[in-house]
Amino acid sequence: MNFHKIALTTLAGLLLASCGGNNNSLSSRGDLVEEPIEKSTQSISQLDSVTSENGLQVLTGPAICDVRVLQINYQTPGAQPGEMSNASAALFVPNGTDPACQGPLPLVAFARATNLEKARTNAMDLSDPTAMLLMTFFASQGYAVVATDYLGYALSSYPYHPYTHADTEASTVIDSIRAARNAAPSLGLTLNGKVMLSGYSQGGHAAMATHRAIERDYADEFNLVAAAHLAGAYQVSQSLIDGVENPILGVQYFVPFQITAWQKVYGDVYDTASDVFNVPYDGFIEELFPVVHYPADLTQLPAVATVPAEARDEIFKADYLEDLATNPDNGTTIAAKKQDLLGWDPIAPTKLCSGSADPVVRFSLHAQAAYDDFRSRGGDNVSLVDVNSTIEALHGDVLTNDPATYYKNYHSSYEAPLCTWEARKFFDQYK
Template structure:
């Protein structure tokens, strides 16, 4: 593929500043009803059922292969070996593991996009050991993962990059990690995934945590009263949406200590308008069908037929295509998706530097794009940072984006929004626009931190992380050129350094 960044939302190996083998990633909604006194949305959870959050079987330990041996508990030395085997020097970036980690998988009931009962699984990573950081009551970190086009994606599999990085950054440093796989993945019977559908995705996260709590005592997890939310890319969006849901929809059940979403498309309306306005993001040809498919399953009525949106070579097989069993490169080779060419060559407008997203074999019909652009012109959104969603679109996709845009409430807990200003997958404007909204509604600098790894500031508490990020970027550019930096930026560069900043942020809460 021209843009390998759409294969996986985190690198298959994480690496430190001095030895970054920077790999590839992709980026990453549900609504609410009612309003708070300041105009924010009160999220109404799906109707309660007797099944949501109930267990399907028990928690099962997941073995890890290290040096030819299979173990269920990774001791710190073995974990260091696992990290170094994946990428030499990785433990320098994550920090040397302090705690042993045992990873479990647990199935539970949740709901699909239409509120139907379904099953999902969550990973639970439990720290243990003699160090004081590994003993006693430990904080619980609820983690939302990035986009994957493969249904087999499983957060309990530490042979994969994202689970291994999360385990090293958090569980091995004393956090109990609960990382739901999302319905539609890791053996779930749901035939689709509710991509960026805030209602379903937050329900899935809530139900995964409910299920995990029921087995904590059995698996040796001893939680403190701290509940921390984070996630990367799609997971950054899900983490912030989950904080909103817990605050406004489940206030008596969950008390969140702090949230640190990373590189997520929180300002979803702005994100969609930029794509259709002529500035597509890397991976749009995969993300857009996933988002549209999620809305269709949630009864948003985004199309009468897939041929309303997609060109003939793709329309017949695109519903429920992703996630699936094939990689994007395999789907492109089979002609099921284009090589990230979203619009026709003569389709206007086209942003400077975005010509590669326009050409032959495009995915989206020009007539559909024209209807979206007409709605943008008639119902512009985002003119006022304090009220960006007061635009009343009539186009069904824009209505879905507005419904799932997270600029609709104000967090009541400390929030860190981390990302990089040059991100070609999920533009940093998602974070800055969301921060502007929060600030306009009363969040102060003491409760809201907007961290741009590109800012160059080195005198604050994240200065060393910024310097290490710049060093890693410089090494990659020197070795492989500017395009390598662009292709690896979202996951290979920004992801591990934002995770490190997030850990620093949580340690002070």
């Protein structure tokens, strides 16, 4: 199973009308828009069957609790000052007779990896990679979990997703915690007040942005006891500059998504799309992500199997790439620097996890750089785990016989469960 694949679900229903800005006060952040929606219950036997089939039970352990899967819809700010909208989230609630399932329970707030499908929700069953990891590693072991879908996805009425935008990632995760607390009484869920943060890939960036915001602005509201940031891009600006020479797998999706999102947030990243993108992409790229007609609309872009450098050159103008690599006043670079997450000091115990051969989120640019930055100012509460040796031990035959497949799967499949395991072991010390 691909633990971080682009979901193949179809559009489940009409999105709510765009609310842009409305009359809701910022004081309503985290308020529920409607009653929680019960989606399913995954039994202990179902959970154990999946972890046995995928060889994960050695990491997860046998399930202790059934898991109720609910969808919540809550109020949260948009990207512009004073703007309110809504976002949805999955709420995974342990259920069963074992005392570990009954509470009071700690709450894990989890931010998911990049997904290109607008209808995508975390409130899924065990067939979904993200939902499966959250249920088997956390909820089945006595953690309540809330996992935001972000602005612009699933039930959110927001007209776009502010991709890799630190401020709205943080506000959306923070308000998911509030929403989970608001939903808890009607669900018979008793929380112990302890909050833990985690996320993978884009979610690693979102979780770290949330961590910084909570300790800076909301320390009196949230008892943040631990954080585990997994394979996230913490130096976004350096990623883009490095990506000119070393484009990542999926450059034709992720980088245009970032740039066009920042243009919608800030309005001054570029003058026109044709300043950045080649014909015909300049004519539709600004409205493509996240994708409504998935996966059909992605056929307008170079195929996922395209060599990254060739995909980069097909999408982007050569003079734009040169300016991005060399000009510190490039509009994209200025916007990207606002998303960088170094230069602050975590208070809660913090674990960083990544793999040093990750071809998508480079270890040295992100996990290692963040660790070195935090430790340089005495951050002895921050640890770093490199899971590369375990990945090689488990999948070395693929590396030997089919290196292209190995590196294609590294970030999307091999790394995610191992870093989730590191997060669970870490959180077990503080629950």
